[in-house]
Amino acid sequence: MENIIEFPAKEAGANKTASEVELAQAVGNENVSTYGYQGVEKDNAKIIPFPGKKRPKVTYIETCAGLGATSLALKEVGEKLGIDFSCVCYSEIDKTAIRAYKELHGPTLVNLGDVTKVDWSKYQCDLLSFTFPCQNISIANRKAKGFEEGEDSSSSIIWSLRDVLSKMKQKPKVIFMENVAAILNKKHKPTLDKLIAFLQGEGYHVNFKRLDAADYGVPQHRERVYILCTLGFDPCFTYPAPIPLETKLCDVLEKNPSPQFNLTPKAKAGFIKRGMRDENPYPIRVHNPSKCDKAFTISTKSGSRNYDNFVFEKDITADKFIKVSKKALAKAGVDLKTIEDMNIRKLTPNECMVLMGLKKEEREKLKDFTPNEIYKLTGNSIAIPVLISVFNEYFKALKDNGKLDDMNMAS
Helix, strand or coil: CCCEECCCHHHHCCCCCEEHHHHHHHHCCCCCCCCCCCEECCCCCCEECCCCCCCEEEEEEEECCCCCHHHHHHHHHHHHHCCEEEEEEEECCCHHHHHHHHHHHCCCCCECCCHHHCCHHHCCCCEEEECCCCCCCCCCCCCCCCCCCCCCCHHHHHHHHHHHHHHCCCCCCEEEEEEEHHHHCCCCHHHHHHHHHHHHHCCEEEEEEEEEHHHHCCCECCEEEEEEEEECCCCCCCCCCCCCCCCCHHHHCCCCCCHHHECCHHHHHHHHHHHHCCCCCCCCEEECCCCCCCECCCCCCCCCCCCCCEEECCCCCCCCEEECCHHHHHHHCCCHHHHHHCCEEECCHHHHHHHCCCCHHHHHHCCCCCHHHHHHHHHCCCCHHHHHHHHHHHHHHHHHCCHHHHCCCEC
């Protein structure tokens, strides 16, 4: 006997109950969705929508797109919340990133190229993703120029928002930005305050918060500032709460990585020398492969700088990682010769992709990219699970507060 799941006829705009078969068919109907969902089927955890309720549609443009982390996150959030996110176009100038974007999102989307040279009067969207470059804000760049308006700096392209908002026929209802945590330090915070004041003057309510990827299921310490600007009202949005880290770095590391990722004798000797000097030592930190819990922030040139991630071929202590310096080795009871005789490797491209939240099928699409290309793509990207958590809370708040319709996003 077929099980019947009832739903409130008044809310659904219907006068009869629906069977599981009918409801399952409704899930595949583009005119209905989980928007206004009634419940969940027990057997297959499929969300049951109210028949007759159309899915909200949200158009977006992804600038400084990289490999398209924003698009990947919105796709998943749309499936969870029953919202149709549709990419109008994207903007990217890096050739490797453009190739990756096409592999992951299809070759037909229009690339606008240089975001500062776009005629924005020809385009409009509900959501503008503007994840501007971090190179001149990051603490890793000792010569960082900052992102003051008018500065000859890659990070200053964020000020092209003036052109975007003045030229678009309708302002984007939401603007999303992301950048390194250093944007909040005393050097860069005044410029961020100017940017926020500009956006507030344009009618946006601005929310921002520093979040660490390790607090959202990603075994990587990666602090970034996530900024959401809502046109015309307070979205009553709360950033997602941290969750326990269940997957550790040791779970992600490959068991038999290729020797090509081992440091060369010359590179290893150079790192050790810098760490073992008496004055101003600059030690590398090396993970014990079965003990480590979090990666350090993934960079664009994995294994080339002292602050990158390095892994011993086997555990040498019970610690998560050790610093290769005189003081640290003495404290750990490790002889320098043990370090010199052991292989030390950098992270593999696949490990970096996993640590940024790329799924297996997405990683497979990038299989023909070189290791250095993958390192650059992942180092410049955004941790996708964090994006999913942020967007999920944001659009859920809009939906729960009836603001999707107020923003004319529902068709």
